[in-house]
Amino acid sequence: MTSQDGIEQVLKAASMRVTQPRVAVLAAVAANPHGDTETIISAVHREHPAVSHQAVYDSLKLFTSLGVIRQIQPQGHIARYETRVGDNHHHVVCRRCGKLADVDCAVGGAPCLHASDDHGFKIDEAEVIYWGTCPECQAELINE
Amino acid sequence: MTSQDGIEQVLKAASMRVTQPRVAVLAAVAANPHGDTETIISAVHREHPAVSHQAVYDSLKLFTSLGVIRQIQPQGHIARYETRVGDNHHHVVCRRCGKLADVDCAVGGAPCLHASDDHGFKIDEAEVIYWGTCPECQAELINE
DNA sequence: CGACTTATCTTGACTCGTTCAAAATAAGCA
DNA sequence: TGCTTATTTTGAACGAGTCAAGATAAGTCG
Incomplete structure (x- = not known):
């Protein structure tokens, strides 16, 4: 591709x-x-x-x-790019070092795509970003 | 509050x-x-x-x-603020005009918080942004 | 209540990812 | 092979946000 x-x-x-x-x-x-x-x-x-x-x-x-x-482009970070498209996967971002990893959809094909009340918006995409701490940063935090 | x-x-x-x-x-x-x-x-x-x-x-x-x-701070937009915190709600953003609206969680309390494979990250928040077209922009698009 | 300490604010310069514009270049067509 | 014009190069500019130094005022203590 x-x-x-x-x-x-x-x-x-x-x-x-x-x-x-x-x-x-x-x-x-x-x-x-x-x-x-x-x-x-x-x-x-x-x-x-x-x-x-x-x-x-x-x-x-x-x-x-x-x-x-x-x-x-997670908040507070500059733009990043990837070629993996069209499979509705999401991302985890490390709050500490900014590292980014892929996360497959927890719910299946197109999760969360239906909002409870969409205010009349015609929604075409649900973008999910998980925030947390990566393994390396977790280790470093313990050693402080 | x-x-x-x-x-x-x-x-x-x-x-x-x-x-x-x-x-x-x-x-x-x-x-x-x-x-x-x-x-x-x-x-x-x-x-x-x-x-x-x-x-x-x-x-x-x-x-x-x-x-x-x-x-x-949706991609391509400057930062916005709100006082409604702690109730795990999300947002819809209009791709055309940037308008933003609140969306309550579709799934309930804390949806999507469990990623299928978290790569060892310790996840503390799931941020969901729905992208679409607001009612006004839908109307304007039809009139073109 | 008045003086003091220092967190907070003002001022103004500056950063840096990104975009704009004009002239130069090269992709694809005839 | 030459032409047309979409792309690139070049270099300046933009703007949201940050930094730093000195001025100010919030809270404290006598």
């Missing part, structure tokens, strides 16, 4: 050009699960030093709107 | 001073449900023109850490 060919398919299907920066960005996101923008930019630069940060931002935004990648 | 006396109780219990800016900020948050920082600052200024934006930021952070108010 994020293979070289897959990328081209997706882009062409959306009438978008297949460019080096775009391919590099998608590869970087796939290679750095939950990586933030900074990480993605660095990863891209390793292979293609000439790619500008702007191109990375543009590509990330494009892929996000196409549904190929997903942006996650 | 956010009455004049209540505020003093909370602050004193935490060994914090009861100051004009703090009282004004809490009153402003109570009077502007889901108001963003800009709104809170304006509201405070109406009564106390001399209060600085920094004092507002400080107070908001203080009250948030004390658990008196809650900060909500």
